[in-house]
Amino acid sequence: MTRWGMVIDLDKCFACQSCTAACRMENNTPVAGPDQAERERTILWNEVLPFEEGEYPNVTLTFIPRPCQHCDNPPCVKVCPVQATYIDEEGIVLVDYNRCIGCRFCTVACPYQVRYFNWYAPEWPEELKEHLNPDPEVAPRPKGVVEKCTFCVQRRRKAREQAEAEGRPFNPTDFIPACVQTCTGKARYFGDLDDPNSLVAKLAKSPRAFRLQEEMGTEPKVYYLKQG
Amino acid sequence: MMDRTYQESELERTVLSPLRQTSPQFWLAMAVLGAVFLWGAVMLVRQWILGLGVTGLNRPVYWGIYLANFVFFIGISHAGTLISAILRVTQAEWRRPITRIAEAITFFALILGLLQIWIDMGRPERVFYPLIYGRFQSPFLWDFTCIGVYLLSSTLYLYLPMIPDLARMRDHMTDAPAWRRRLYTLLALGWHGSHEQHRRLEKAISIMAILIIPIAVSVHTVVSWIFGMTMQPMWHSTIMGPYFVVGAIFSGIAMLFIFMTIIRRAWHLEKWIGPKQYNYLGILLLVMSAFWAYFTLSEYLTTGYGSIIHEQEVLHAKLSEEYAPWFWAMLICNFVIPFAILVWRKGRTPTGTFIAALAIAVGMWIERFTIVAPSLTRPSLGFEKVLYAPTITEVAITAGSVAFFAILFLLFFKIFPAISVWEVEEGEAIEVVHRQAEALARQKAILTGS
Amino acid sequence: MEKVSRRDFIKIGATVTAAGAAVAAATGTRAWLENRAIAVGSQPAVAAAPLDEEWVVTTCAMCPSGCGLKVRVVNGKAVKIEGNPLHPLNQGVCCLRGQAALEALYSPERLPRPRRQMGERGSGDWEEISWDDALALVAQKLTDLRQKGLAHTVAFMYGDTRGQMRGLIHRFLAAYGSPNAIARHSLDEQAARLGMFLTQGVNGIPVYDLAQANYAVAFGGNLLEASRYVMGYLGTLAFMRRGRPVRGKLVAVHPRLSLTGAKADEWVPIRPGTYAALALGMANVIINSKLYDEDFVRDFTFGFEDFTDEAGNLHMGFKRLVLENYPLDRVSAITGVPAEIIARIAGEFATNRPAIAIMPTEPYGMAAGNSLYTAMAVHALNALVGSIDTPGGVLVQRFPTLADWPAFSPDEAARTGLSQPRIDGAGTGELPLALSAYQNVAANILADQPYPLNALFLYNANPVFDAPDGAQFAQALKKVPFVVSFASTLDESAAHADLILPASTFLEIWGDDYLEGTGYAGVSLRQPVVEPVHDTRNPGDVLLALAGMVGGPVAEALPWQSYRELVEYRLSGIEMDSEKFRENGVWSEMVYFHAQPGSPAWSRVVGRDRVNAPQDGRFDFFSRELFNLLDTPPDAACLPHFDEPPTLAANPSEAAAYPFVLVTQTLITQPRGWDGIIPTLQECYGLQANRKWSSWVEINPRAAAGLGIEDGDLVWVESPVGRVLVPARLYEGIWPNAVYLPPGQGHRTLTRWGRGSPDNGVVGANPIQLLTNRTEPLSGQVAAVPTRVRIYKAEGDLT
Ligand SMILES: Nc1nc2c(c(=O)[nH]1)N[C@H]1C(S)=C(S)[C@@H](COP(=O)(O)OP(=O)(O)OC[C@H]3O[C@@H](n4cnc5c(=O)[nH]c(N)nc54)[C@H](O)[C@@H]3O)O[C@H]1N2
Ligand SMILES: Nc1nc2c(c(=O)[nH]1)N[C@H]1C(S)=C(S)[C@@H](COP(=O)(O)OP(=O)(O)OC[C@H]3O[C@@H](n4cnc5c(=O)[nH]c(N)nc54)[C@H](O)[C@@H]3O)O[C@H]1N2
Ligand code: SF4
Ligand code: SF4
Numbered sequence A: 001m002t003r004w005g006m007v008i009d010l011d012k013c014f015a016c017q018s019c020t021a022a023c024r025m026e027n028n029t030p031v032a033g034p035d036q037a038e039r040e041r042t043i044l045w046n047e048v049l050p051f052e053e054g055e056y057p058n059v060t061l062t063f064i065p066r067p068c069q070h071c072d073n074p075p076c077v078k079v080c081p082v083q084a085t086y087i088d089e090e091g092i093v094l095v096d097y098n099r100c101i102g103c104r105f106c107t108v109a110c111p112y113q114v115r116y117f118n119w120y121a122p123e124w125p126e127e128l129k130e131h132l133n134p135d136p137e138v139a140p141r142p143k144g145v146v147e148k149c150t151f152c153v154q155r156r157r158k159a160r161e162q163a164e165a166e167g168r169p170f171n172p173t174d175f176i177p178a179c180v181q182t183c184t185g186k187a188r189y190f191g192d193l194d195d196p197n198s199l200v201a202k203l204a205k206s207p208r209a210f211r212l213q214e215e216m217g218t219e220p221k222v223y224y225l226k227q228g
Numbered sequence B: 001m002m003d004r005t006y007q008e009s010e011l012e013r014t015v016l017s018p019l020r021q022t023s024p025q026f027w028l029a030m031a032v033l034g035a036v037f038l039w040g041a042v043m044l045v046r047q048w049i050l051g052l053g054v055t056g057l058n059r060p061v062y063w064g065i066y067l068a069n070f071v072f073f074i075g076i077s078h079a080g081t082l083i084s085a086i087l088r089v090t091q092a093e094w095r096r097p098i099t100r101i102a103e104a105i106t107f108f109a110l111i112l113g114l115l116q117i118w119i120d121m122g123r124p125e126r127v128f129y130p131l132i133y134g135r136f137q138s139p140f141l142w143d144f145t146c147i148g149v150y151l152l153s154s155t156l157y158l159y160l161p162m163i164p165d166l167a168r169m170r171d172h173m174t175d176a177p178a179w180r181r182r183l184y185t186l187l188a189l190g191w192h193g194s195h196e197q198h199r200r201l202e203k204a205i206s207i208m209a210i211l212i213i214p215i216a217v218s219v220h221t222v223v224s225w226i227f228g229m230t231m232q233p234m235w236h237s238t239i240m241g242p243y244f245v246v247g248a249i250f251s252g253i254a255m256l257f258i259f260m261t262i263i264r265r266a267w268h269l270e271k272w273i274g275p276k277q278y279n280y281l282g283i284l285l286l287v288m289s290a291f292w293a294y295f296t297l298s299e300y301l302t303t304g305y306g307s308i309i310h311e312q313e314v315l316h317a318k319l320s321e322e323y324a325p326w327f328w329a330m331l332i333c334n335f336v337i338p339f340a341i342l343v344w345r346k347g348r349t350p351t352g353t354f355i356a357a358l359a360i361a362v363g364m365w366i367e368r369f370t371i372v373a374p375s376l377t378r379p380s381l382g383f384e385k386v387l388y389a390p391t392i393t394e395v396a397i398t399a400g401s402v403a404f405f406a407i408l409f410l411l412f413f414k415i416f417p418a419i420s421v422w423e424v425e426e427g428e429a430i431e432v433v434h435r436q437a438e439a440l441a442r443q444k445a446i447l448t449g450s
Numbered sequence C: 001m002e003k004v005s006r007r008d009f010i011k012i013g014a015t016v017t018a019a020g021a022a023v024a025a026a027t028g029t030r031a032w033l034e035n036r037a038i039a040v041g042s043q044p045a046v047a048a049a050p051l052d053e054e055w056v057v058t059t060c061a062m063c064p065s066g067c068g069l070k071v072r073v074v075n076g077k078a079v080k081i082e083g084n085p086l087h088p089l090n091q092g093v094c095c096l097r098g099q100a101a102l103e104a105l106y107s108p109e110r111l112p113r114p115r116r117q118m119g120e121r122g123s124g125d126w127e128e129i130s131w132d133d134a135l136a137l138v139a140q141k142l143t144d145l146r147q148k149g150l151a152h153t154v155a156f157m158y159g160d161t162r163g164q165m166r167g168l169i170h171r172f173l174a175a176y177g178s179p180n181a182i183a184r185h186s187l188d189e190q191a192a193r194l195g196m197f198l199t200q201g202v203n204g205i206p207v208y209d210l211a212q213a214n215y216a217v218a219f220g221g222n223l224l225e226a227s228r229y230v231m232g233y234l235g236t237l238a239f240m241r242r243g244r245p246v247r248g249k250l251v252a253v254h255p256r257l258s259l260t261g262a263k264a265d266e267w268v269p270i271r272p273g274t275y276a277a278l279a280l281g282m283a284n285v286i287i288n289s290k291l292y293d294e295d296f297v298r299d300f301t302f303g304f305e306d307f308t309d310e311a312g313n314l315h316m317g318f319k320r321l322v323l324e325n326y327p328l329d330r331v332s333a334i335t336g337v338p339a340e341i342i343a344r345i346a347g348e349f350a351t352n353r354p355a356i357a358i359m360p361t362e363p364y365g366m367a368a369g370n371s372l373y374t375a376m377a378v379h380a381l382n383a384l385v386g387s388i389d390t391p392g393g394v395l396v397q398r399f400p401t402l403a404d405w406p407a408f409s410p411d412e413a414a415r416t417g418l419s420q421p422r423i424d425g426a427g428t429g430e431l432p433l434a435l436s437a438y439q440n441v442a443a444n445i446l447a448d449q450p451y452p453l454n455a456l457f458l459y460n461a462n463p464v465f466d467a468p469d470g471a472q473f474a475q476a477l478k479k480v481p482f483v484v485s486f487a488s489t490l491d492e493s494a495a496h497a498d499l500i501l502p503a504s505t506f507l508e509i510w511g512d513d514y515l516e517g518t519g520y521a522g523v524s525l526r527q528p529v530v531e532p533v534h535d536t537r538n539p540g541d542v543l544l545a546l547a548g549m550v551g552g553p554v555a556e557a558l559p560w561q562s563y564r565e566l567v568e569y570r571l572s573g574i575e576m577d578s579e580k581f582r583e584n585g586v587w588s589e590m591v592y593f594h595a596q597p598g599s600p601a602w603s604r605v606v607g608r609d610r611v612n613a614p615q616d617g618r619f620d621f622f623s624r625e626l627f628n629l630l631d632t633p634p635d636a637a638c639l640p641h642f643d644e645p646p647t648l649a650a651n652p653s654e655a656a657a658y659p660f661v662l663v664t665q666t667l668i669t670q671p672r673g674w675d676g677i678i679p680t681l682q683e684c685y686g687l688q689a690n691r692k693w694s695s696w697v698e699i700n701p702r703a704a705a706g707l708g709i710e711d712g713d714l715v716w717v718e719s720p721v722g723r724v725l726v727p728a729r730l731y732e733g734i735w736p737n738a739v740y741l742p743p744g745q746g747h748r749t750l751t752r753w754g755r756g757s758p759d760n761g762v763v764g765a766n767p768i769q770l771l772t773n774r775t776e777p778l779s780g781q782v783a784a785v786p787t788r789v790r791i792y793k794a795e796g797d798l799t
C-alpha cells in the first residue's frame, strides 16, 4: 500500500513562501483581506513559520514551512465527533466538508495548527473568481467548516486518470503536490514512504531527518531535514 | 375527588401564591430579561447567517467564551441534582426546602449548556450528525452521551419528587387556567397519595439519588476530557477531571445560593428557607472553596515547577501577562472573598452568602474562561502571541443565554411550586414526631426520676 | 411488597440505562460501521466533468528575473501557474509572485479600456474612450509637436522593459526626434552597471556563479529575495549546499537581517552606507597577508601597484590606497563590524576559492551617494582572488545575436531633436556616466530646464510613488501639458495623466525576454495564455500603431504591423526551430564558455565596452576610463574608495534631531508594478514580522526600550521631509541605530478585499516619501539614503 509522505530540506528552503502561494492557487483558499488578516483569519494551508532566537547581533531566524503533517496517528481524526475528518487508505488525512459540523475540536486538537476554519463564507472579488481551480475537490468550501492541506488529492486522482488513459500502471512519482512542484529551493520531496527505494523513504532515514513535535506520538508523515 | 373543605397550610398557601398571582416586579423582571434574551437571539440569528466570523475567535484561538459558557453551565448543573442527591442520601433534613430549586437549576443549566455547543457550531443545521455519524472515540461523543443521560435522569429526578405536589395542585389549584390544570392532571399520573404510592416514590427517589451521583461526576469528568484529550499546553493534564468536578460542585452550590435567595425573596419563602440552610450550605461552600483552591494550587504548582516551555508560556500568560487580570480576579472571587465571608458564622447569612455566591459565580466563569482561552493563545508550535477578545456578538449571546436561563427558571416556578411541599411537610411531621419522642423521653426520664 | 420495590428498582434503573444505552448504541454502532466505510471509500466521490484543458508556456514579468512559466488554461481561463522546467533560470520552479500573477491578470483593479481625464488633471474625473479616439489624440499631439520643431520636448519614462521593448522605445524616440528615453535605472542598477564598466570594462550586471563557488559574500543586495536573478540564485545556492560534495558558504552583509541574511551561513550586520569601506578593509587584509592571486593581479589587472602615466606622473595604486587608508581599525570604526570578523571573512574569502564578492546590484540600498565606488570596491575583491570569468566566479552575461534593426535615416526634425540635451541631464555635465537620471526629471520639468516639456509618457513607471520626493513629481506631472500613461491599474502617477492607454498584462501579450542570470545567451518567449480579459493592448503594439500614424521616418523606422512581428523579426537572427520555441518557451545556448585569461575570448569579458580606455584585457583597479574622462582627477577619484554618505555627513544638528537611519529592503513578497493589490502577496507580506496588508517599522528592542516603544505600538517615523504612521515591530535583526520600513506598501487599493475592509484604503505606508532627492555625481544614481529619521509614539496624535 502506498503511504504518501513529504520531506522538506530546511537547508535548501529559503522561506520564500512560494509553496504557500502555490497551495492557495491550487486549492482555492479564499482571500481574507486586511480586516480578517488582522484578526488572524487568513487561510493558507501551508504557512512558513518563522522562529526568531537570540539577541542582536547573534540572531537566528529559523523558518519551517508547515503543511498538514498527515499524522499516522492523527489526533484530529480521533476527536472528530462525526468522522468528518478521516485518514484515507493511503494515509492522507482529509476532511469531508459535507459532514463537518464546525465544532473545531480538531483544530484545537491538532498540535501543528494546520487546520483552518471558514469563519465566513469565502469571498473573492467577482473578477478574481476566474482563476479558481475548477477541479471539483477544491470547490470553495462553505462557511462553518474546517479545511486544511490535502496533499493535493485532486492531483492524485488526475495522475491516476492520466496513467489509466495512457494505459500504464500508476507510478507514485506521477503525483506531485503543487507546493512540491513550485518549491524554489527544490527543498520539498514527495512520494511513497512505504517503498524503501523511494527518495522520500531514503531521506526520511537521513541522520538529518526529524519530525515536528515527535514526542507527541502523532507519527507525522512530513519529515524535515535539519539545516547545516 | 375534590375536597372542598380542604384547608391550605401556610406553607402551601405561600408556595402556591406566586403561581396564582403575579406581581408587577415579576413582569418588570421578565421584561428586562426578555429584552436581553431577544438581543442575544437576534445576534445568534445574525451569527448563523453570517458565520462565526462575527465572534472574536481566530486561529489558533478556535474556542472562546461559548466553550467557557458550556463548561460553566454544565458545571452549575451540578448544583442541583448532585447536591440534593448527596443530601438526600446522607439524610440531611435541612435539605428539604431547597431540593426543588437545586434540581431545577440542574435541568435548565444542562439545557443551556448543550445550547452553547450548538451556538458554537459552524454548521448548526448539522446538529444531529453526531447521532448519525458519531465517532465514539471523540470526547465530544462521550459528552453528548453523558450529558444526555444526565439530562434524562435529572429530568426524572426533578419530576419524581414533584408528583405529589402536582397532584395537590391538580386538586387545589381550581382557579388556575384550564391548560395548567390539564398539565397538572397529566403530570400527576393519578397520584392519590396512597401509602403504596408513597412507598414506591420514596424508593424510586432514593435509587435515583444514588444513581445520579456517579452520572454527575462522570459528566464533568468527561467535559474536562474535551480539553484533557488534546495536547494543548495546560490542558493535557490528569488533574483536569477531578478539578472540573470540584469546580462544578463549587459553582453549583454558588448558583443554588443565588437562585434560592432570589426565589426566597420574591416568593416570600423566608420562613422555610432560613439560617439553617444558609449556614450548612455556607459551610459546604467554604469546604468546596478550599478544595478548589487546593486543586488550583496543585495544577499551577506542578506546571510552574515543570519546565515544559509551552506550559510555562501559558502559565505566564495567566500569572503575569494579558490573562493575569482574569487569573487574579478568579482567585479573589473564588477564594479570597468567599473565605473572608464564609469562615464567620455571622457571614453565613443570606446576604453574606449571596455576595459570596455571586463572587463565586463570576469567579468560576472566569475560571472556565482562563482554562479555555490562554492555552489556545500559546500553541506549542506558535511563533506569535495571538490575542482573543470576545466581540459584542459573543457578549450578547452570553447575556442572552443567562437571561434565557433566568427566564426558564422563573417561568418554571410560576407554574410549579418552588418548594417541595410534601417533602417539607413530611420533614415537619418527622420533626414533630421527633419532638414528641424527645418530649416523651424527657417526661419518661423525669417520671422515672433519673 | 418486597417484589414491587424490586420491580421499581429495575424499572427506573432500566429507564436510565436504556436511555444512555440508546444514545451510546446509536452512536457507537454507527461509528463502527462508519469506520469500515472509511477504510474503503475516501474523499466523497465527485464526478469530474472533463475539462477543456491545456498548458501554455510564457515568460514571467512580475519581477526582472524573467522566469519561464507554464500556465494551466481551462476553458479559456488561466487557473494555475507553474515554472517551465525547460527554462534554464528557474528550471520548473516558480516563486510566489509568479504564482500570484493570476491575481494580476484578473485583478479587479485593472483598467478595462482607455480613459481620458475630463476635469482638472488629477481630479479623478475620467471618461472612457475608444482605442481609436485615444490613439488619434496621441498621434495628433505627437505630430503637432514634431511639426513645431518640439519633438525633443516629448519624454518617455520607463520602468521594467523586457526583451525588444526597450529597443522599440529608443528607436521610436530616435526616429521621432527626442533624446528623452529615460530609464529608471538610476533608481537601481545604474551604479552597479557602471561599477562593472569602470573596473572590468563591461557594461552589464554581473552574474555570479554560485553553483560552483566555495565562498560568497553578498554586500547588501537582497540576493535571495530581490536580486535581478533571484530564482537562479535560489536554485544555485541550494545546489551549492546540497547538490555537490563540498558545501559552499554564503555570508550576507546587511544592516538588517533579511531572508538572505537568515538563510546565509553567516550574517554580518553593518552600519548603513558603508559597504565600500568593508570591501576595502577586506582587501587590506588580503593584500597584507599576501593571500591574493598574484599571477592574475600581475598579468591581467591594471593599477594594483603604483604606476607612472605617459606624462611621467606617479599615481597611487590600489595596493597603496588600501594599505594606507583602510587599516582594520579604521574600517571597523566606519562599518561597525568588529575587526576580527573582517579579518576572518577576508581570510576565508581569499582561501576558499573560487570566491565571489557580490555587489549590491540595484536598490535603494545602493543609493547612499557613494554607490559607484562601492560597486567598484566590491568588484575589486573579485579581481584580487582571480574570480573573473572563472567557474565559481563572476560571469559576464552573453546575449544572442538577433537580426539587426533595419537601418533608417532620421530626418531633419529628428536630427535637431536628438541634438538637444536630455531633460534629466544624464550623460553631460555633472553626470557624464549616467545613462539616465530618472529622479531629476521632476525638478527639471518644474524649472523648465533645459526646456519646457510638452509631453510625457509613462511606461511601467510610477515615479510619484517610487521616486524620492514623489510629491514633487506629482507637481511636475501637473505642469506637463500632455501626460500619457500605459498603466494597467490606476497607479499614483497614472492618476495625474491626461490619458491612460491601459497595458495588457504579460499573460495576454506576445513578446520576448532575454535569458539572463545564467551567463549564457538565450531568449524566452512571451505569448498570450488567454484572450485579453479587458479591452487593453500591448504597449508595443500601441507604439507601433502610433509610429504608423505619425508617419514619415517614424513609420519607416518601425515598419512592423504588430509587436509580435517585430519580435519575430528580431528573433529570426537566431537559428532555431520556431515551432519548438513556441512549445518549449525558451531557447538558449545551454553552456557557458569561460574565457581563458589572455585568450581572444578574454577580450569579450574584460575591457569589451571601454570607450576612453584601452581594451587590453586588463581589469582596472585604477579606472583608466575615469582618468581619461575626468579633467585631471585626483588619484582617489579613479580608485575605489569610501566616502561618507552625504546624507549622513551633512549636518550634525540634524543627526541629533534624527537619531536613527532608515533602511529599506525589497521583500520577496513584493512584485514589480502590482504592489499593494495582489491579495495573496499581501497575505504573505511580512513573514518575519507576521504582518499582512500593512507596513511596520522594525526597530531594535534596545533602541525601542530607550524610547518606551513596545511591540505593536503605533509610531511615527519622521524624516526632515515627511512622516509615516506605522506599527512598531521590535526586531533583534536590525542594526541598533537603524530602523527598517518595507518599501512596497503605501498604495491605495480601490477594491474591498475581504470582509470588513474599506474599499478605498491605503495599504501600509510608503517609506520613499521620507527620502530627500539627490543625485550622485558621475553615475547619476539617486542618492537618497541612509535618511535620518526619528521615531516616536503616536499618542493622541493620530491626525
Ligand atoms: N521581490 C522582488 N524582487 C525584485 C524586485 C521587486 O520589486 N520585488 N525588483 C527588482 C528591482 S527593480 C530591483 S532594483 C532589485 C532591488 O533589490 P536589491 O538590490 O536586493 O535591493 P534592496 O533589497 O532594496 O536593498 C539591498 C540592501 O541594501 C541594504 N540597505 C538599505 N539601506 C542601506 C543603506 O543606506 N546603506 C547600505 N549600505 N545598505 C542599505 C538593505 O539592508 C538591503 O539588504 O530587486 C529586483 N528584484
Ligand atoms: N516605494 C518604493 N519605491 C521604490 C522602490 C520600492 O521598492 N518601493 N524601488 C525602487 C526601484 S529599485 C525601482 S526599479 C523603482 C521602480 O519603480 P517604477 O519604475 O515606477 O516601477 P513599479 O512601481 O514597479 O511599476 C510601475 C507601474 O507600472 C505599471 N505596470 C505594471 N504592469 C504593467 C504592464 O504590464 N504594462 C504597463 N505598461 N504598465 C504596467 C503599474 O501601473 C505600476 O504602477 O522604484 C524605486 N522606488
Ligand atoms: S517553496 Fe520551498 S524554498 Fe520556498 S518556502 Fe516553500 S519549502 Fe521553502
Ligand atoms: S497535522 Fe494536524 S491536521 Fe494534520 S493529520 Fe496531524 S493532527 Fe491532523
Ligand code: SF4
Pocket: A079, A080, A081, A082, A083, A084, A085, A095, A099, A100, A101, A102, A103, A104, A105, A106, A107, A145, A146
Ligand atoms: S470541526 Fe469538523 S472536522 Fe473538525 S472535529 Fe468538528 S466536525 Fe470534525
Ligand code: SF4
Pocket: A022, A023, A024, A026, A027, A045, A046, A067, A068, A148, A149, A150, A151, A152, A177, A178, A179, A180
Ligand atoms: S500538499 Fe497540496 S494541499 Fe498540501 S500544502 Fe502542498 S500544495 Fe497545499
Ligand code: SF4
Pocket: C060, C061, C062, C063, C064, C065, C066, C067, C090, C094, C095, C096, C097, C098, C099, C230, C231
Ligand atoms: S522570480 Fe520573478 S520572474 Fe521568476 S517567477 Fe518570480 S516573479 Fe516571476
Ligand SMILES: [Mo]
Pocket: C187, C188, C189, C362, C363
Ligand atoms: Mo529597481
